[in-house]
Amino acid sequence: MKKIFPIIAETSPKQEIPLDDKHLKIMEAIFPYAKPKSQKNLTTVTINKVTRNSKVMLFLLPEWAPNFAPYNLARLLAVIKGAGYQADAVDLNVKAWNEHTEWDIDFDPWHGSKEWRWMGRSYHEHLHEHMRPLMEKYIQKIEDDKIDVVGFSYYYCNQEPTDWMASEIKKRYPHIKILVGGPQCHAFPPGEDKPYYDYIVSGEGEEMILQVLEEIDTGILSNKQKQLRQVEGQRLDLDTLPWADYSHFDLSEYRFPNGVNAEFSRGCTAKCVFCSETHFWKYRGRGALNTVNEITKLYLNYGVDYVWFLDSLVNGNLNELRGFCKGIIASEIKIKWTGYARCNKKMDLDYFKDMAASGCHMLSYGIESGSNKVLVDMDKMVTVDEIEENLYNGALVGVEAHSNWIVGFPTEGPQEIYESMTLITRNNLYLNIIAGGHGFTEPPDTILSQNNEKFGLLKSYFQSNWITKDFKNNKVNRAIRLITFNILLYNTPTKKSVYNFANFDTTKYHTVKFNNPDRHDKVEYEIFDFNIIDTNISPFANSVVNEVWPLLRLLYRVKGGYEITIKIIPDYINNEFGNRLGSNLTSDMHFVITHDGAWSANFDFKFKQDENAWTYQDYSRETSASAKRARILALPGSQGEIQWSWDKYKIDIEKLEQLKNVDFSFEYSYTKDGKW
């Protein structure tokens, strides 16, 4: 048989698996689907191994998921060690996670909805005293090991401890150079107010870290902070990068000790308007053969049998992914794998069969909404029918569906959230995890926030969060929407051995008694008028008092008669959501409906607006590379340049001054009987 992939086989750094019969069988299986080189115009990172003087130590601080050894550090380690540097890495996140059960706190700091606890004042009030001894220990190690360069991976939720540790290192050992890179450097790179960072790296790190280290190693030292941005449009060639080096991590410390992360691709083929990560870097994939070889080696040499692919989407290139599946099947290794995916109508039942046979046990879909209108507004490029078909086919062959949802998108109203809830109850047995999210927030580097007026948002914020121009989508009704969405999840049965992923304890918010608890009907999508209550107070008040109806209506259609009480008090929501969706809202809603639709509602609401509720918020001046890329798409013709001017600013500020007189505080009671 002819050699099928000569280019990849020769340039890929660790092709150590001999071309025996099995390997040829694998290549034969991959060949009909994959290409020898999937894209053109990729940048190869040049790694020159020479003797270096500098010793490097990389760190990851909390909070980050303690599931697997940090892939980004393992990737960077492989590159810098390949170039001859002595390097080590410490995952302080996992070390803290392993210790935290001893900490005297009444919340789980690693729970998916508690990452805000690591931010701002909350970190210093509750967590710093626990983190400090661990950080001190490793600051000492930096001194003991005579480290010259320290690198940190920066996320929005690990800034506080990272800033603290970096500033302490600088204070105590000013000669040590400190670099910082990672996702938070794309959107809000730290600036001169954080002078302890000598180098700030924004974008893919493999080439830039070599540049920085070369500078330091050859003695080119500057006392000024230096920002490095990846060359616009550059895409590093993943096939020619060395595989991640996990040798500095103890896999037994992690939640999945038998697993690692890997990647098929970087970037995303879609441009959903709310998404920032699609603007980090341009899409390019990795050859299927390279990925199969890496995973096979990890399996055979290290016993790794679980792989979580970290891609924004594993199915950006359907052919290469299928090639990977065919290759793994031919290799006969028994792994399980998972990753994020887009729903895609091109994935038919046969496609799902191949994925399942290769060990894919679950895909994590960004479903976001069950409303075709909202999906179009989001530019998801997928319809509700296609989503349902993927879920169904996956369930048939055992590729389970983890689903991620956006509750409270700007163009989502009660009808649209009703459709999302309907999709969930219709497909409950095909969904194994339903992650309701934290409510839609507006990251700066998205198409939406670079032209947010197009999506009906006001330039100003209301109580630290976005609000639509008609005031009907605001953080107060969104909190109720998120709570009712989670109440629905809590009361929706899913498959045996799987669970609803409510981010918080919904039993605190509601009690419900169904006349027939086991009933769960599959209902059709319907259009329903949820403007049931008119308070005659304000559109804001109407949005709040009517927010509960989609849940009430759907529960009735799916489960028949029931009685429910929903309670919201400021303490709960402020503690649960922090500033994000917490507010001074008190509400008590009681609703009873009989099996034939006779209902009775008793609702009380009291909302007190904060002082200084209105603030100016404008992302159009963001200068990060990802914000610029988002702006190119949000404002065609702008070429990404900032469209801001003093004249526009003055108009916005005048509007803000007028808004400052608007007070939405209200009290309202509603008692009524009706018939559905």
Ligand code: B12
């Ligand atoms: C996989 C993933 C997850 C997984 C993590 C899996 C795991 N750890 O086991 C899970 C599902 C747990 C997860 C959860 C969340 N995630 Co997430 N996640 C990702 C994702 C898709 C991939 C991350 C990744 O590893 N990429 C591949 C590596 C190679 O890229 P990288 O980490 O950026 O590293 C490169 C560069 O940044 C740079 N670099 C990194 N570190 C350093 C250090 C130095 C010194 C240098 C020089 C360079 C450098 O070089 C690296 C190699 O090129 C990213 C988006 C993306 N496509 O990157 C989001 C992302 C990291 N997640 C994000 C968020 C917001 C979350 C959540 C908070 C979501 C939520 N609301 O629940 C949670 C919270 C996680 C937590 N607190 O624990 C944001 C972070 C935003 C920010 N500014 O920090 C991202 C960027 C997505 C986004 N929408 O913007 N996530």
Ligand code: SF4
């Ligand atoms: S949300 Fe997912 S599919 Fe959409 S652009 Fe972002 S990464 Fe891609």
